[in-house]
Amino acid sequence: MRRPVREGFFAFLEDIAAPGDGFALFGGTHVAMLCLMGLLTASICVAYVRTDPKRRPRILKIVALATVTLEAAQQITFPLLHGRYWVDQIPLHLCGLSIFIELIHAYFPNKTAGEILYCLCLPGAVAALLFSNWSMYPIWNFYGLQSFVIHALHIAFPLSLLVSSELAPDARRLWRPAAFLAIVVPIVYAINNALGTNFFFVNAGSEGSPLEIFIRIAGVPGFLFLYAGLLAAVWALMYLPWHIARRKTKH
Numbered sequence: 001m002r003r004p005v006r007e008g009f010f011a012f013l014e015d016i017a018a019p020g021d022g023f024a025l026f027g028g029t030h031v032a033m034l035c036l037m038g039l040l041t042a043s044i045c046v047a048y049v050r051t052d053p054k055r056r057p058r059i060l061k062i063v064a065l066a067t068v069t070l071e072a073a074q075q076i077t078f079p080l081l082h083g084r085y086w087v088d089q090i091p092l093h094l095c096g097l098s099i100f101i102e103l104i105h106a107y108f109p110n111k112t113a114g115e116i117l118y119c120l121c122l123p124g125a126v127a128a129l130l131f132s133n134w135s136m137y138p139i140w141n142f143y144g145l146q147s148f149v150i151h152a153l154h155i156a157f158p159l160s161l162l163v164s165s166e167l168a169p170d171a172r173r174l175w176r177p178a179a180f181l182a183i184v185v186p187i188v189y190a191i192n193n194a195l196g197t198n199f200f201f202v203n204a205g206s207e208g209s210p211l212e213i214f215i216r217i218a219g220v221p222g223f224l225f226l227y228a229g230l231l232a233a234v235w236a237l238m239y240l241p242w243h244i245a246r247r248k249t250k251h
């Protein structure tokens with residue numbers, strides 16, 4: 001079995017405890033990358049809004065296919081460069097599933113996918129960038145750069161729909177993403193127990209994120225109730241402006 005590459009652009013460090021030559025969360029390097037990803041996201045949104053509405057679906061397809069390409073490129077490096085595959089790299093985190101939801105919406109636009117993209121995929125990608133769990137990597141590393149760019153694209157996709165007014169979130173449709181979670185989370189939880197993984201961070205928190213605080217307060221799996229409360233609070237903040245805007249429109 002080939003040993004994982006420990007040096008160079010394709011160095012893989014996630015399977016060892018040593019942090020490598022990474023970056024500190026909210027340190028200068030991290031903040032600089034967040035600014036760059038914000039610029040990338042804004043550029044896509046501006047291009048989308050300025051494009052003729054008839055041609056906008058092409059941009060969505062390009063963004064969706066770009067996320068597929070980035071994920072496929074990462075997946076193929078494991079057997080080719082490292083001679084093995086790590087089960088925790090299966091794209092079963094929320095941001096991994098976002099790839100498929102974006103593909104569905106790009107080719108078959110629908111309200112269910114749109115609502116999931118807004119209230120789950122968008123905040124999930126933002127949280128991933130803020131509390132990057134790939135901080136063990138140096139910036140000039142394929143896995144670190146791939147993670148930054150793919151999460152920026154996950155933000156750009158629904159944000160483009162929002163700024164163009166093609167997506168209007170509605171709290172009355174929240175039952176759809178709630179049903180999505182009700183189906184997916186128990187399956188993911190069972191997979192985590194079987195494989196020793198932590199997809200969706202439902203079996204343990206992500207280091208450096210608020211989930212770590214919840215675990216210290218309520219333990220495992222008690223932190224899941226606080227996790228659900230945090231999601232409900234995020235949803236309230238995300239949907240309140242839309243609710244107020246609709247009420248003003250009616251009056």
